[in-house]
Amino acid sequence: MSDSAETILDVRDLHTHFFLRRGVVKAVDGVSFTLRKGEVLGLVGESGCGKSLTALSVMRLLPKGAARTVQGEIVLDGENILKRTPSQMREIRGRKISMVLQDPQTSLNPVFTIGDQLREALVRRAPAKLKEIIKQAVAALRRVDIAAPEQRIGQYPHQMSGGMKQRVVGAIAISGEPEVLIADEPTTALDVTIQLQYLKLLKRLQRENGMAILFITHDFGVVARMCDRVAVMYAGRIVECGPVKQIFEAPSHPYTRALIASVPKMTGTRGRLTAIDGQPPSLMNLPAGCRFASRCAHVEPRCLEAYPGTTQIGADHTADCWKIGSI
Amino acid sequence: MSAAAEKQLLRVANVRKYFAFTKGILFSRTLGHVKAVDDISFEIRAGETLGLVGESGCGKTTISRMILNLEEPTEGYILLDDEPIHGLEGEALKAYRTKVQAVFQDPWSSLNPRMTAGRIIAESLIVTKWGDKDKIAARVAELLKQVGLRPDQAQQYPHEFSGGQRQRVALAAALASSPKLIVLDEPVSALDVSIRAQMMNLLKDIQAERNVAYLLVAHDLATVRHMSDHTVVMYLGKIVEKAPTQALFDDVRHPYTKALFSAVLIARANQEDEEIVLQGEVPSPLNPPSGCRFHTRCPYVMPRCSQEEPKLRDVTPGHAVACHLFD
Numbered sequence: 001m002s003d004s005a006e007t008i009l010d011v012r013d014l015h016t017h018f019f020l021r022r023g024v025v026k027a028v029d030g031v032s033f034t035l036r037k038g039e040v041l042g043l044v045g046e047s048g049c050g051k052s053l054t055a056l057s058v059m060r061l062l063p064k065g066a067a068r069t070v071q072g073e074i075v076l077d078g079e080n081i082l083k084r085t086p087s088q089m090r091e092i093r094g095r096k097i098s099m100v101l102q103d104p105q106t107s108l109n110p111v112f113t114i115g116d117q118l119r120e121a122l123v124r125r126a127p128a129k130l131k132e133i134i135k136q137a138v139a140a141l142r143r144v145d146i147a148a149p150e151q152r153i154g155q156y157p158h159q160m161s162g163g164m165k166q167r168v169v170g171a172i173a174i175s176g177e178p179e180v181l182i183a184d185e186p187t188t189a190l191d192v193t194i195q196l197q198y199l200k201l202l203k204r205l206q207r208e209n210g211m212a213i214l215f216i217t218h219d220f221g222v223v224a225r226m227c228d229r230v231a232v233m234y235a236g237r238i239v240e241c242g243p244v245k246q247i248f249e250a251p252s253h254p255y256t257r258a259l260i261a262s263v264p265k266m267t268g269t270r271g272r273l274t275a276i277d278g279q280p281p282s283l284m285n286l287p288a289g290c291r292f293a294s295r296c297a298h299v300e301p302r303c304l305e306a307y308p309g310t311t312q313i314g315a316d317h318t319a320d321c322w323k324i325g326s327i
Numbered sequence: 328m329s330a331a332a333e334k335q336l337l338r339v340a341n342v343r344k345y346f347a348f349t350k351g352i353l354f355s356r357t358l359g360h361v362k363a364v365d366d367i368s369f370e371i372r373a374g375e376t377l378g379l380v381g382e383s384g385c386g387k388t389t390i391s392r393m394i395l396n397l398e399e400p401t402e403g404y405i406l407l408d409d410e411p412i413h414g415l416e417g418e419a420l421k422a423y424r425t426k427v428q429a430v431f432q433d434p435w436s437s438l439n440p441r442m443t444a445g446r447i448i449a450e451s452l453i454v455t456k457w458g459d460k461d462k463i464a465a466r467v468a469e470l471l472k473q474v475g476l477r478p479d480q481a482q483q484y485p486h487e488f489s490g491g492q493r494q495r496v497a498l499a500a501a502l503a504s505s506p507k508l509i510v511l512d513e514p515v516s517a518l519d520v521s522i523r524a525q526m527m528n529l530l531k532d533i534q535a536e537r538n539v540a541y542l543l544v545a546h547d548l549a550t551v552r553h554m555s556d557h558t559v560v561m562y563l564g565k566i567v568e569k570a571p572t573q574a575l576f577d578d579v580r581h582p583y584t585k586a587l588f589s590a591v592l593i594a595r596a597n598q599e600d601e602e603i604v605l606q607g608e609v610p611s612p613l614n615p616p617s618g619c620r621f622h623t624r625c626p627y628v629m630p631r632c633s634q635e636e637p638k639l640r641d642v643t644p645g646h647a648v649a650c651h652l653f654d
Contacts, residue, residue: 046519046520046521046522047519161608163608164608191382191383191546191609192382192546192587192590192591193382193586193587193590193604193605194382194608195590195592196589196590196592196604196605197604197605197606199592200604218519218520219520219592221591221592221593222592224592224593225592258521259520259521262520262521262523262524263520263523263524263549264524264527264549264550264552264553265549265552265553266548266549266552266576266588266591266593270552270553272528272531273524273527273528273553274524275521275524275525275528276521276522276524276525277525279489279491279522280521
């Protein structure tokens with residue numbers, strides 16, 4: 001990936017909060033990242049760190065009444081989509097930006113056939129005669145490696161396996177030829193051998209279409225496999241961002257280091273795992289300083305006082321830590 | 328390994344479990360059998376961990392349910408300390424349940440939300456009339472400390488704990504009756520990445536302290552490698568490979584195990600791309616393929632594989648594989 005690659009999605013200082021009677025949950029609290037044309041950016045973090053909510057904010061699909069984007073800009077292909085009306089957003093979704101969710105069981109409607117659900121997406125893109133649309137639907141299924149697509153379009157979701165359903169979801173998501181695909185843990189519900197099939201398929205589709213993927217996961221193995229760059233999120237913020245190779249070989253932020261070290265390995269000695277003690281802070285009552293400070297092995301007074309600024313480490317590698325270079 | 332640890336605690340011998348597949352209610356006909364578990368044998372020694380690996384539908388849950396005495400085998404037998412475990416009634420069954428306990432995957436559904444942590448942990452002690460109130464309270468406090476919680480947390484309800492803490496409560500409850508064997512069904516896969524290492528370390532510490540044996544049911548090979556002494560790999564109700572963990576991970580033999588290994592996504596950059604990507608999905612256990620059950624997806628399939636079922640045989644001492652490639 002060259003540095004001159006064009007930016008397709010630019011998220012700047014995004015704040016998305018939940019407003020509850022008990023208080024404000026700052027689930028996304030100052031997230032900035034860029035996604036370049038044709039690249040795969042991984043967004044990694046634990047549950048509750050705000051990665052899925054970042055995705056929903058970008059899709060403008062936040063749960064109504066509960067969560068709101070209160071600050072920031074989401075620039076998709078040169079325009080700030082936070083300024084778009086809901087009906088304009090419906091035009092953008094599917095054609096410019098699309099999403100695959102974790103559980104294919106719930107993203108497909110159980111009472112409509114696969115063909116019906118594909119047709120809905122295809123007709124929205126370009127209205128055509130039914131015969132033509134069915135042809136397109138069969139082609140879309142074939143593209144995601146579904147065997148005997150002519151028979152499959154007449155089937156219901158329950159007649160398919162999990163892996164196959166997730167392929168159908170993928171076919172619907174890319175039917176509008178979007179420039180950005182957000183994949184939110186698309187393989188977590190799948191078996192390992194099926195997961196590998198699906199990741200290979202996504203990679204192939206991405207190369208064919210030249211689309212950019214924002215890949216949300218908690219699994220560094222998936223990141224290593226899929227992504228060009230990776231952003232690590234912790235308690236509502238991106239704490240480190242850089243090329244995958246650099247993050248794995250020389251992680252800079254203590255959280256990234258601890259996270260990579262805590263995963264059991266497939267080779268080498270089976271010593272004690274280095275666990276990260278404690279738990280992430282409550283998003284309702286975030287500390288003033290660094291959010292990882294209470295669990296960090298390198299903590300010092302200034303970490304508790306103020307949030308560290310973003311430090312440039314390499315050309316394309318940044319981290320939010322006071323002690324970059326000294327640990 | 329000491330002489331005491333060599334003793335076999337649990338023996339699973341030629342166990343089969345078929346579930347009848349029927350049609351109709353009054354004059355119901357049996358249409359066939361789902362061969363969930365088909366002729367499985369393995370042993371667990373006191374104080375050691377056996378890892379059971381496989382994809383969904385391979386029968387690993389059925390095996391653990393039979394070991395927990397929730398399901399009777401259709402054929403074969405399971406012995407604990409050389410005593411058959413099925414057909415027990417009344418006090419004998421109660422006594423068995425104190426010896427074999429379980430920790431399940433999802434700590435959100437495995438703990439009763441209307442009981443305090445203390446009551447959940449005390450449950451098995453109350454049922455077996457282990458002691459009076461004060462004695463039980465002291466034991467609960469001791470158990471909580473052992474799993475890294477505070478004794479005063481006995482008053483809290485499950486919703487007041489985080490996921491990792493809940494799994495600790497579930498473990499304390501399993502340990503209460505001083506079992507000889509604990510079935511761990513995906514004990515860390517529902518937990519966050521940064522919490523998993525804590526839990527795995529805790530499980531190992533407790534095993535070292537109490538000499539309790541674990542049957543670890545998991546799909547993540549790195550977890551199995553880290554935790555277990557022996558590993559059994561299952562596919563569609565059959566054991567395909569069985570060996571000491573170190574031997575298995577050093578020298579993978581069966582094509583299915585190889586495929587599982589290449590599906591493991593390792594958290595490191597620059598992965599070489601020579602791998603086995605399995606085509607298709609796991610066939611239905613209702614109508615498993617003839618001969619070797621893996622032959623429909625095997626990259627090394629030979630003509631005899633579809634006709635003759637391979638037997639599980641030692642290829643090196645202690646390392647058994649069921650594959651015609653090693654005849």
